């Protein structure tokens with residue numbers, strides 16, 4: 001199928017193993033690290049090679065064991081004082097050096113702020129390709145080619161990309177696209193400390209101050225999601241959802257209807273076709289009709305509450321509790337009630 005596009009065999013043979021680039025947040029492994037390690041494990045088993053994780057930061061070696069429990073055979077640990085906070089130039093240089101030395105066959109990044117910044121630059125630096133924003137990863141075992149599928153055209157089309165000519169093959173993987181392995185504490189593996197020295201002078205960016213956003217769970221990871229649709233009537237009405245989400249410790253989402261109206265940015269968009277798929281314990285849909293594309297993104301929610309003024313709205317067919325009412329009356333009453341319970 002790939003014919004002339006294929007990399008010469010001698011070059012392919014030089015590259016082995018599947019890598020997951022772990023991310024650390026506030027001294028802990030970010031959930032994407034487990035997902036990438038699981039994906040690397042699956043691909044490595046299909047290709048008959050090792051799954052390896054790369055851990056970069058300051059004093060992070062204590063986290064390596066968890067990556068082994070989640071499927072890594074080897075964890076490369078790159079520690080330096082200058083690596084405590086992500087800075088493009090430093091991470092780019094040390095990862096490029098490590099890849100050039102160890103020659104992995106596949107390198108997986110999260111489609112996160114860090115991964116989206118680092119992976120394309122690294123691909124350019126290493127003169128290879130990048131399969132972006134993958135929701136599915138497969139492999140052509142005969143030709144050892146990674147196939148990364150992503151949604152395009154607002155979720156209306158799926159596109160599969162490959163990089164048959166260059167090594168390593170690199171991909172960014174969407175948060176939540178891959179189910180991580182549960183930790184297996186009896187798994188053993190190798191910890192390989194790589195000596196790195198990063199001089200402050202080689203990094204142009206300096207972090208002067210870090211300002212933490214008000215603590216809110218990310219939409220894809222929240223236990224409670226309060227989402228609004230076109231029925232909210234205005235961008236201002238989203239303030240009601242913000243207040244309710246704050247009371248419940250949840251995240252705010254939106255239908256594509258609300259996004260199309262320009263009331264919220266795209267990262268709020270919930271859905272199975274373009275939006276973020278969510279799986280909270282509680283999903284509260286306010287003024288959302290319940291179109292199939294929206295439902296596909298919430299079908300893993302454990303309990304759905306729908307507030308809609310139209311008793312025939314399709315959302316009521318999938319809701320565990322339905323409230324047929326004007327949301328502008330229900331939401332303020334609900335927020336008041338929750339505040340009263342707390343005080």
Ligand SMILES: Cc1cc2nc3c(=O)[nH]c(=O)nc-3n(C[C@H](O)[C@H](O)[C@H](O)COP(=O)(O)OP(=O)(O)OC[C@H]3O[C@@H](n4cnc5c(N)ncnc54)[C@H](O)[C@@H]3O)c2cc1C
Pocket residue numbers: 154155156228229230231232254255256257258269270271272273274275286287288289290291292293294297307308309310313325326327328
């Ligand atoms: C290729 C493609 C991909 C798509 N992907 C997604 C996706 O990922 N996610 C997604 O959400 N959509 C997606 N859509 C769009 C989807 O088909 C619907 O158009 C969209 O979900 C509708 O948004 P809505 O429910 O907010 O708006 P509407 O369908 O207009 O519903 C508004 C609801 O609010 C109710 N309402 C009005 N006023 C009030 C009030 N005062 N109080 C209470 N209720 C009230 C109404 O009864 C109505 O049910 C996609 C469409 C296409 C073609």
